[in-house]
Amino acid sequence: MKTDVAIVGGGLAGLNAARLLQAAGIDFLLFEARAALGGRIQTVNERGQPDADGFDLGPSWFWPRMQPAIANLVAELGLPTFPQNNDGDVVFERMSRESPKRYPGLVQEPEAIRLVGGSAALVRAIAESLAEGRLRCGAEATDMRLTEDGVELFVRLADGREERVQALHAIAAVPPRILDAMVRFEPALDSATEQLWKQTPTWMAPHAKFFAVYDRPFWREAGFSGTAQSMVGPLAEIHDATTSSGEAALFGFVGMGAEQRKTIGEKALTEGCIQQFVRLFGEQAAHPRATLYKDWAADPLTATPADWFSAGHPRAPESGWVAGLWNERLTLAGSEVSPIEAGYLAGAVEASAAAVADLIQKFATNKG
Structure with missing residues (x-):
């Protein structure tokens, strides 16, 4: 050949x-x-299967004003986009003995943009x-x-x-x-x-992402943007992952190293992440329709042991x-x-x- x-x-x-x-x-x-x-x-549906309207296990957005190369490619290909949701309050969780604090959200500059369909x-x-x-x-x-x-x-x-x-x-x-x-x-x-x-x-090689999929974006109804920062965990940074078609979800980056994630295991991490969503956004977060977990450090085509x-x-x-x-x-x-x-x-x-x-x-x- x-x-x-x-x-x-x-x-x-x-x-x-x-x-x-x-x-x-x-x-x-x-x-x-x-x-x-x-x-x-990798864009998947709530069952973890590749989908034309799903959730991004890898990169989720870009910043057109700061990144003209990707913005120009998206425009050339004629791909529709929508802004990452930042409307509403943000939550900050400083320590386990304190309740999470809620603050008015700020206008995000530059604006993060997502692709319709992921x-x-x-x-x-x-x-x-x-x-x-x-x-x-x-x-x-x-x-x-x-x-x-x-x-x-x-x-x-x-x-x-x-x-x-x-x-x-x-x-x-x-x-x-x-x-x-x-x-x-x-x-x-x-x-x-x-x-x-x-x-x-x-x-991305050392990181892991967790998603919880819901019937509706209840946090928006309560005035939250879905954005949160936490020093308690297990998630350190959280965002609204709702798709352009309205499939409601929250996602976060797991705030612990690959070796610790492996020791704890996906089941315990999933339970901990859902409990965290409840602390941050209320009892309605306790019952997701589905969850997704992607540990990039466990992907041999992404990470080597050095990336841990x-x-x-x-x-x-x-x-x-x-x-x-x-x-x-x-x-x-x-x-x-x-x-x-x-x-x-x-x-x-x-x-x-x-x-x-x-x-x-x-x-x-x-x-x-």
Whole structure:
């Protein structure tokens, strides 16, 4: 199997790279290890199944005024949006022996915006625009080898078979840590590049999100926005997750480390989160119709053991992400390598656009 560019990773960064390569007339094949496209973009219904109108287990919103790259892509694709709900009072929970305090909400600037249908609307729109047969799911990249005229990529399929792909260039649209952990390179990466990748945290990897789905957004009726901050837990930061179609939900980020979450277990965490919602928003929170829990640290395609103890946004190195022999044949394009919005949806768009622009220039120079 031959192509001009082999893309590893079918999240937003990989799909946007594919979209831009297609627009430039450059042949590509994209390989995604998961059974479905999207990477950390996962929109599901209350049963936890992928849905066109669901709840975002990964990134939920963006800020158009601060992040023009993602705003422009959403506009270009013609995707409808709606504002994240902030109307109403906010709640702050400082310590367990005190009752939560209620305060008037403030106008949020810049305004956070969500996509109608969830963040996966981006994934669907781009995937539908790409040529048939260019996207391969359930295809995990395991090895890359430099050849005389490019890169040889080895891919393991869901049924255990292996495919070999010849490409002029490879784009890795995955977090650097995941790339280092899952792909063997021949020749080996230089030590500086390997250490850089290992030391780059993956955004969202240490975190977990909990959702409670209700028949109606009762907190809004009581004058709450659904926003809360807590130093008691188990949730540290809470928001309204109600969909554009009115499916009512609250969600929060679990405010404890991955190892502690694993020890406590999902059942006890779920009970604790519901009890917290009752403390913050009243007795009506005690009976959710459904709950969802996503621990990104337990996802091997998102987190490595190093991510259990490391958080924060990655920082772009001055010397670039790939050095040594691989510099001319491999480009990193995941959100973590964005110099401006690392870890965010906007970072995925910016990093992939920069990678493709650089590649187009290289191809033009080589042809000349």
